[in-house]
Amino acid sequence: MRMQPNAQFDGQPVSEGAAATAIELSEASVTFGRGDRAVPALSTTTLKIADGEFVALVGPSGCGKSTILRLVSGLVQPTSGVVIVGGREVAARAMRVGMAFQNPTMLPWMTIERNIMLPLKIVEPFRSNFRKLRKTEFRDKANALLEQVGLKGFGSRYPWQLSGGMLQRANLCRALIHEPRMLLLDEPFGALDQFTREELWTILQTLWMTHKPTVLLVTHDLREAGFLASRICVMSARPGRILDDSRVEFARPRTVAMTFEPEFVALNQKLRTFIEDARSAAEQGTG
Amino acid sequence: MFGIDIRQKAWSAGLILLFFVAWELFCLMTGMSDLVLPRPSQVFLTLYQRFPVLWPHIVQTLATTMFGFVLGVALGVALGAIIGVSKTAYDTCYPLLIGFSSIPKVAVVPIFVLWFGSGTVPAVLTALSICFFPIVVNIATGLATTEPELEDVLKALGASKLDILWNVGLPRTMPFFFASLKVAISYAFVGAVLSETVASNRGIGNVMMTASSNFNVPLVFAGLFVLAALGVALYVVFSLIEGRVTGWATRKNDVIAT
Numbered sequence: 001m002r003m004q005p006n007a008q009f010d011g012q013p014v015s016e017g018a019a020a021t022a023i024e025l026s027e028a029s030v031t032f033g034r035g036d037r038a039v040p041a042l043s044t045t046t047l048k049i050a051d052g053e054f055v056a057l058v059g060p061s062g063c064g065k066s067t068i069l070r071l072v073s074g075l076v077q078p079t080s081g082v083v084i085v086g087g088r089e090v091a092a093r094a095m096r097v098g099m100a101f102q103n104p105t106m107l108p109w110m111t112i113e114r115n116i117m118l119p120l121k122i123v124e125p126f127r128s129n130f131r132k133l134r135k136t137e138f139r140d141k142a143n144a145l146l147e148q149v150g151l152k153g154f155g156s157r158y159p160w161q162l163s164g165g166m167l168q169r170a171n172l173c174r175a176l177i178h179e180p181r182m183l184l185l186d187e188p189f190g191a192l193d194q195f196t197r198e199e200l201w202t203i204l205q206t207l208w209m210t211h212k213p214t215v216l217l218v219t220h221d222l223r224e225a226g227f228l229a230s231r232i233c234v235m236s237a238r239p240g241r242i243l244d245d246s247r248v249e250f251a252r253p254r255t256v257a258m259t260f261e262p263e264f265v266a267l268n269q270k271l272r273t274f275i276e277d278a279r280s281a282a283e284q285g286t287g
Numbered sequence: 288m289f290g291i292d293i294r295q296k297a298w299s300a301g302l303i304l305l306f307f308v309a310w311e312l313f314c315l316m317t318g319m320s321d322l323v324l325p326r327p328s329q330v331f332l333t334l335y336q337r338f339p340v341l342w343p344h345i346v347q348t349l350a351t352t353m354f355g356f357v358l359g360v361a362l363g364v365a366l367g368a369i370i371g372v373s374k375t376a377y378d379t380c381y382p383l384l385i386g387f388s389s390i391p392k393v394a395v396v397p398i399f400v401l402w403f404g405s406g407t408v409p410a411v412l413t414a415l416s417i418c419f420f421p422i423v424v425n426i427a428t429g430l431a432t433t434e435p436e437l438e439d440v441l442k443a444l445g446a447s448k449l450d451i452l453w454n455v456g457l458p459r460t461m462p463f464f465f466a467s468l469k470v471a472i473s474y475a476f477v478g479a480v481l482s483e484t485v486a487s488n489r490g491i492g493n494v495m496m497t498a499s500s501n502f503n504v505p506l507v508f509a510g511l512f513v514l515a516a517l518g519v520a521l522y523v524v525f526s527l528i529e530g531r532v533t534g535w536a537t538r539k540n541d542v543i544a545t
Binding site: 070073074075096097098099100101102103105107109118119121122123174175178184 | 434436437439440441442443444445446450454455458459461533
């Protein structure tokens with residue numbers, strides 16, 4: 001299951017470290033609609049993310065965080081600028097990344113393991129072997145992932161038999177089953193209670209440490225960003241742009257207790273100040 | 288669960304029985320003439336005696352109904368899929384569809400007769416035209432309500448529109464589809480009988496028309512009973528299929544907590 005280094009990476013020098021660039025937005029902007037009704041969603045943004053990095057995007061609501069995710073996944077095309085993912089420009093087709101949203105959207109007529117195997121039905125090379133391997137290798141793969149998120153034995157259950165937290169764990173499995181090099185998470189834990197959320201942070205951290213995908217996480221929760229990310233980008237109010245880009249150096253694996261230590265709280269405070277400034281700037285701008 | 292089910296069915300059967308008993312008693316007490324309202328016992332007797340004569344007509348009505356229904360389902364699914372997938376097609380076609388469905392089908396039968404002559408063809412067409420609308424609406428609604436997040440997840444994987452339709456759209460539509468089938472089969476039945484009543488020399492509808500012009504009122508009612516029984520039977524068949532295919536949509540009772 002370990003991610004293979006991508007041969008297509010040309011190994012061009014990146015700002016920090018020797019890792020190859022997984023995602024690169026250069027001067028990318030997004031505007032929805034045209035003419036008088038044009039809504040700028042993302043101002044000209046330049047962002048480089050190295051292979052295997054865990055980046056959190058935080059910022060006031062409606063600031064274009066999700067737009068960046070949609071740009072990277074190929075669901076939205078940049079109005080101007082270029083988006084390069086995995087060494088290729090995102091334009092012609094979707095990038096086969098793993099995605100997970102706040103709503104787990106498990107299909108109610110399938111068991112959990114079949115839900116998790118859904119990407120294998122679509123992405124090559126799994127697609128051509130799906131009929132042959134769905135009852136053997138692929139099912140084992142699904143159950144191995146389920147075990148990693150603490151859902152061992154739940155594969156044959158139906159989604160309505162699981163709680164919200166369990167469904168969200170299954171959702172992570174579905175996003176990872178086809179071994180994507182890139183995982184895009186849009187507020188995946190937003191609808192969960194505090195304790196379940198913290199539990200899932202730990203699970204996600206473990207998944208990331210074992211599979212090492214490049215992760216782009218959109219969140220409102222600053223503690224979540226600090227706990228999970230190796231790098232945090234703070235965005236301004238709509239139309240969004242990146243105000244601050246800082247590394248999080250705490251040792252891994254991180255623990256929930258750690259989020260109450262002074263350095264962590266200080267980081268939180270710093271981020272909070274950025275976002276509050278961005279919000280008040282936006283209010284002055286519109287009012 | 289099972290015990291409650293049996294008891295429920297017993298109550299339903301009891302109510303039907305009570306209805307007939309009350310009807311019988313009402314006729315006996317008021318000395319109602321056969322020509323106005325025959326007693327249920329007379330109707331059942333007529334049904335029993337005339338059954339060999341009725342049987343070919345039952346087959347005819349059933350055949351036209353099923354034929355019209357199958358065509359209606361095919362047309363309804365195709366049209367529903369087209370307008371369900373595309374928002375533009377949905378908005379464009381809806382007014383026309385509503386207009387079509389608002390026409391009383393009894394007014395269409397003479398046109399069908401004019402085009403195709405009396406008999407089986409107008410009956411099939413009436414059944415079709417009356418039953419396809421609920422299917423179109425339900426298929427289109429089912430497809431249009433696919434969660435956008437799930438669509439994004441699949442699109443991000445490089446899924447084509449067809450992949451999404453096949454893996455998500457169509458299965459999601461099944462409960463809507465079967466709910467509409469139950470309605471549509473009853474409609475198709477009404478349409479077929481309607482057409483037979485107006486313009487045909489075969490079928491239960493025609494038998495009832497002939498019987499009523501001969502003042503054979505018990506036979507008219509026998510025809511009604513046959514129609515009711517067939518309607519219930521067809522409904523039950525489609526409910527059973529629905530239960531088997533889309534059980535997932537109605538099984539929400541025993542949730543397991545963490």
